[in-house]
Amino acid sequence: MENYINIYKETRKKIKAYGYMMWLMSWDRETEAPKASLAYSSKQFGVIQEELYKIESDPKFVEAIEKLYENLNELDDQDFKVEIKHAYKELRMIKKVPKDEYLAYGKLIQKGSHIWAEAKENNDFEAYRPTLEEIVAFNQKLVKYLETDELKGYDVLLDMYEEGFGVKEYDLFFNTVKEELAPFVLEVTSHKDRFSRKLTKGIFPIAGQKEFGNYLMEVFNYDQTKGVLKESAHPFTSGTSSVDTRITTHYHEDNLLSSVFSTIHEMGHAIYELQCDEKYDDTMLHGGTSLGIHESESRMFENMIGRSYAFWKVHYPKLLEIFPKQLKNITLEEFYKFMNRAERSLIRIEADELTYSLHVLVRYEIEKQLISGKLKVKDLPKRWNSLMSKYVGKRPKTDKEGVLQDIHWSGGSFGYFPTYALGSAYAAQIYQAMNKDINVEEVVLNNDIKQINAWLKEHVHKFGQSKTPKEILQIATHEDFDPSYYVDYLKRKFS
């Protein structure tokens, strides 16, 4: 066993280092690399990726994992056991998917993202269709390769992003959304605007937005010695460890709230990563345990704290100080109402808190049918439009603002979308539990958000990937997942 442990740990060291390099390269490509260099850097990335694949599929390493897994009971270290379980699960990819298919798929999805981007630009679904068909076909095949007694069909993919959540769990959740939330949303959004649009008229110079971004980092205790705030086409969080997790935002002169809320959102992700126990930095257990739990932290920061009245009562004065002219005629109440308006809209990433999960519902139903083969790629645009019409109450006029809007499928991510909605639901449940220990509104009013961070660290963050999403929910809330917190929260807020 000692020998297998050594092989595992030595190889892990390499995997971490290669992962680090690939992470840095992606960060650089998104934020700084000069345009003309992207093809060159992508070639280098490919070489390293192949090297990493060799390391991960080295028979000695595979054997070590298998032996350790078979003798899990002999291991004392609980965390290490979890790590081996994960590693064993990951082996499926190497053992069950033929190498050339796996590598060919890697190239397909790299190409896929470019083809999608062009098709979106040109509003031309047909140009994208053949590639998407290939990607769907591979995922159907992948599902077959990876199916087990417990996981069948779409569950295989769902489980990759959110362990323990398959069609059964998601159906329960989305049924609640469909039955309890959807009618409420359609009702709320059928009213005429009850908010002022004055904010949309202002021009907010980027230097000022950056200044407020720096202020927000202080407010949320996003530690600058462990993080960076930069710009990229789309905001994201990206990190390696409890000492380095970086975020980006995007500035629009005519949309102040966009950079404000994307910064707060990404800080929610980043603080989760930074607050994982540092003992996991050199292991495979560093980082958020699942996409859903990750999204719960970012959504809680963005929506439940960042869009609360208490928050802006404290921080609107700072914004007024930076943009005195632009905001002089906008009261705190108007500002608050505008950022919490609910509207039927077509684009998911621009959707408000209330309608958001309905956008995800559309994608969930489509993915389920695509992977099972009930829906063909060629029929996607039609189905998309009819589901949007049904759940969100608004029908896209073009594919660009319809089925072509998201990058995910072009990168082969099926099973990813549902976690977005799940995250909001987790957030409501976790917030409720936290609010029993600390008075969150008071903490926000006292500009003392580090108390919130500390609670989240203790009940969610520090565990890294050593606990499953379901276990995290139990630790943090002493309950199983319960979407009613989410529905209640939204109904209370938007009634």
Place this chain on the structure above:
Amino acid sequence: MENYINIYKETRKKIKAYGYMMWLMSWDRETEAPKASLAYSSKQFGVIQEELYKIESDPKFVEAIEKLYENLNELDDQDFKVEIKHAYKELRMIKKVPKDEYLAYGKLIQKGSHIWAEAKENNDFEAYRPTLEEIVAFNQKLVKYLETDELKGYDVLLDMYEEGFGVKEYDLFFNTVKEELAPFVLEVTSHKDRFSRKLTKGIFPIAGQKEFGNYLMEVFNYDQTKGVLKESAHPFTSGTSSVDTRITTHYHEDNLLSSVFSTIHEMGHAIYELQCDEKYDDTMLHGGTSLGIHESESRMFENMIGRSYAFWKVHYPKLLEIFPKQLKNITLEEFYKFMNRAERSLIRIEADELTYSLHVLVRYEIEKQLISGKLKVKDLPKRWNSLMSKYVGKRPKTDKEGVLQDIHWSGGSFGYFPTYALGSAYAAQIYQAMNKDINVEEVVLNNDIKQINAWLKEHVHKFGQSKTPKEILQIATHEDFDPSYYVDYLKRKFS
């Protein structure tokens, strides 16, 4: 042979990719990585470095290089022949230096830089001495390992940075400096200030300096789709290919010229790298052929173009536009004279164009004696001070402004310094040749620097490492190296 060529090329692909990753990591560490992450990233760097060492010392790769070298005549591709010659030369490190000594030394110099930085901070040579003694001892041993019939002693190290330049060549050069330049410099710098110090009184906000930096990138045609201008503690240039070479500068509010000239200097380096023939991007021949030739390009940009009257006649108005208040009482003539003042000073990197080579002379004489063992590390500070006094005419009061000022030796770089002075001398010779083909002053007055870039590309840059420094000089100037151009240029300018 086909087989060896394939092995070589396949391995080269990996070496390039690993090199890319290590380059990116260094770039990130210097410019952006959050402070708290440096230890973590350095651990990952170490792992990758070790992997790279394995690849480079793989017996199959070594065999391929040896066989190709033995059969060089069978190779058609002239560039490939040069590459194999270089690779064969590099093999010395792997074949002649015991692996554990080599790796231990790598760790020593990594530690060395930290110890040096602290010793410098505390002006405490004694804290640094034992480490420096180890480093010197290793370099003495290294020299023994690598000596050949042609290269003995210090030559071994000098040749690493400037092929074809050993003690014989450098002695000739530095004798000219000592005999013809040093007395002239002492004479010029003995006069009272003949320039106004008004410029040192102003405060120049960094936003304005950045604006002028962007302007300079346009002026010098530093292509932003292939480059980046960023900030770091010390300015540098760093790149991978003809599509990605980045530079940094450093801004001081009370020193406008610092960022201006470091930006121009680094652009000289960067444009050299960017103008290497793109066919070398995937080979080991990309990049400047030697430190000396590299420095010739940066010095030519900085001093011969950037400090010329013609240049500021065209561009001073832009600077006045950005800093109208700060510059309103400073005439173009005063501005020009101030940037070209000559003073005895203690710090090399702050030295002016005229005195610079004397600072290097001090280091050259010391290195020669250190490596031969004639000078002991413990006697370094004394020797340093007496040589400074002799050549530069100024004696340091502390080691911080004396022997501790430069990082190079702490990183094991012996033989590096001399290339700095050589670069200026090359620059004068190349400039002179260029001036026969194009009227450089006129080109500068017409703000048409791309003509200069084009000439340099054709006569220096495009060859990458496929030519030696001596060959480049022949191509560009049709002459062997001749330091009299340098001495003449300085005497003309500073008389």
